[in-house]
Amino acid sequence: MDRRTLLQGTLAGWVGASAAGWAGVSLAPIVRAANSARSASIVHLSDRTAVLSGLKDNVIAVSTGDGWLLIDSGSPGYTESLLAGLHRLGGRKKVHTLLNTHWHVDQTGSNAALGKAGAKIIAQAKTKAWISTEHYDPAEDRYIAALPKSAWPAEVFYSTGMLSVGSERVDYGYLVEAHTDGDAYYFFRNSNVLAVGHVCSPVHDPQLDWYGGGWLGGRLDALTRLHKLADDQTKIVPAYGPVVSRSALKAEHDMLQVVYTRMVDLLRKGYSAQDMLNAGVMNGLTRKWADPKKFVYAAFKGLWGHQDELAPNIV
Secondary structure, three states, X not given: OOHHHHHHHHHHHHHOXXXXXXXXXXXXXXXXXXXXXXXXXXXXXXOOEEEEEOOOXXXXXXXXXXXXXXXXXXXXXXXXXHHHHHHHHHOOOOEEEEEOOOXXXXXXXXXXXXXXXXXXXXXXXXXXXXXXXXXXXXXXXXXXXOOOHHHOOOEEEOOEEEEEEOOEEEEEEEEOOOOXXXXXXXXXXXXXXXXXXXXXXXXXXXXXXXXXXXXXXXXXHHHHHHHHHOOOOOEEEEOOOOOEOHHHHHHHHHHHHHHHHHHHHHHHOOOOHHHHHHOOOOOOOOOOOOOHHHHHHHHHHHHHHOHHHOOOOOO
């Protein structure tokens, strides 16, 4: 049995096959391979909810008794590590549901494999539109191919919804143009765990995919909405970085509000993105920035894309 055949057989058993489908299939080689390469780190949030990190971006795993519900599926090339992490958490239980926070590749890397093996994928409608269509990526100056049909959401939503899985109630909703144009939150009410995707950035610079619909005003609105949803005990899980508290949402909102106010004022004066940097638009903020130029350029492009929403005298 070669490595690819072993992976396909193991995946099928994990996410949808009957117990009989496990006959003769050994998990040990795949688990050892994943652990020796890019092993997932596990942080337990409750007796049934955990975060798997080390898959480039975070994956949330919720045990539902009859299997796993996942939030996002990690980056491409990390499927083995994801499966090994789930095995460490709970053995051979299947993945029956996958919820995507948005359409970027680091959140949908194992969608095709999990979907092909029977997981039901749910996401905001624009996430499906992006991953099912070839699209241009200006950052890489190339076209990105559509994902295989097995990676596409089987069910989409437009504004809000609710899902009952095992003993969990999951409320979810659309975060309009916060990081992309297809962002969603998922709130596990019973566990008090809130998945927010890349709308909160506790570690790296806040990212605005201006070409994909994200902009600074949308991010501020989303952070306000998430802050209202949470309480002081809510465990907030971003797409990358550690679990944070409600106060982190407010801190990021307040910092970005300062940037927004400054940039709108300078935009009104006709400043370019570089002019804004030279004028100190990023000075005196509450955190260090790895690449302030990249952020200001993306925020600038997004502001011009929404110039009719800023002020009547910006033309």
